[in-house]
Amino acid sequence: MKKVWIIVIAVALVLGGFLWYKYFFVFAEGVKSGYLNYANKKGYIFKTYEGKLIQEGFGRGKTGALTSYEFEFSVENEAVFKQLEENSGKQFDLHYKEYNGAIPWRGNTKYIVDKVVNMK
Numbered sequence: 001m002k003k004v005w006i007i008v009i010a011v012a013l014v015l016g017g018f019l020w021y022k023y024f025f026v027f028a029e030g031v032k033s034g035y036l037n038y039a040n041k042k043g044y045i046f047k048t049y050e051g052k053l054i055q056e057g058f059g060r061g062k063t064g065a066l067t068s069y070e071f072e073f074s075v076e077n078e079a080v081f082k083q084l085e086e087n088s089g090k091q092f093d094l095h096y097k098e099y100n101g102a103i104p105w106r107g108n109t110k111y112i113v114d115k116v117v118n119m120k
Contacts, residue, residue, distance in 0.1 A: 004042075008022050019027065020024060020099065022100050022101045023099060023100070023101050023103050024099070025099065025100060026097045026098070026099065027098045027099060027100050028050075028097075028098040029095070029096065029097045030095070030096065030098075031093050031094065031096070031117055032053055032055065032073075032075070032093075032094050032096060033053075033055065033091070033092070033093045033094075034053040034054050034055035034056065034069075034071060034091065034092065035053065035054045035056075035089065035090070035091050035092075036051065036052075036053055036054075036076075036084055036087065036088050036089060036090060036091075036092050037051075037052040037053065037054050037088075038051060038052050038088060038108045039051040039075075039081060039084040039085045040085075041081070042108075043108075045104070046102060046104045046106075048074055048105070048106070048108060049075035049076070049078070049081040049107070050072070050073070050074055050075070050108055050109070051072070051073050051074075051075060051079075051081075051084055051113070052070055052071065052072050052073070053070070053071040053072075053073065053092065053094065054070060054071075055069040055070070055071055056069075057069060059097070060115040071111070072108075072109050072111070073094070073096060073107075073109055073111040073112065073113045074102075074106060074107020074108055074109045074111065074112050074113070075107070075112070075113050075114055076106060076107070077114065080113060080114065080115060083116055083119075084085065084113075084116070086096045087119060090119055090120060091119070091120040092115070092116060092117075092118070092119050092120075093117040093118035093119075094113045094115075094116060094117065095113065095114055095115045095117050096111050096112060096113045097111075097112050097114060097115065098110055098111050098112075099112065101114060110120075112120070
């Protein structure tokens with residue numbers, strides 16, 4: 001009986017460690033810059049704040065061609081979302097955290113914007 005409890009505890013610790021690493025460990029954080037395309041609140045069960053930033057730059061493909069990149073993100077803080085929602089179309093520098101997986105009540109993406117660094 002003692003071995004069963006040791007196995008159950010070991011499995012619970014491994015599973016807990018995996019879940020923490022997958023959904024709560026911050027893999028990377030940084031700042032993305034671009035023009036805010038949209039900010040909205042959506043979801044069937046969990047209403048989350050979502051947005052998209054259009055980044056400009058030189059990309060692969062045609063040499064010297066201007067390409068756009070999209071950065072889709074989620075926002076947990078309602079105050080940050082309101083600032084984005086009221087200023088759609090402006091250029092933003094957004095600080096974000098990247099997780100290894102998305103949680104439905106946190107947002108639809110693994111990128112979570114936690115603050116606006118700059119707005120132009």
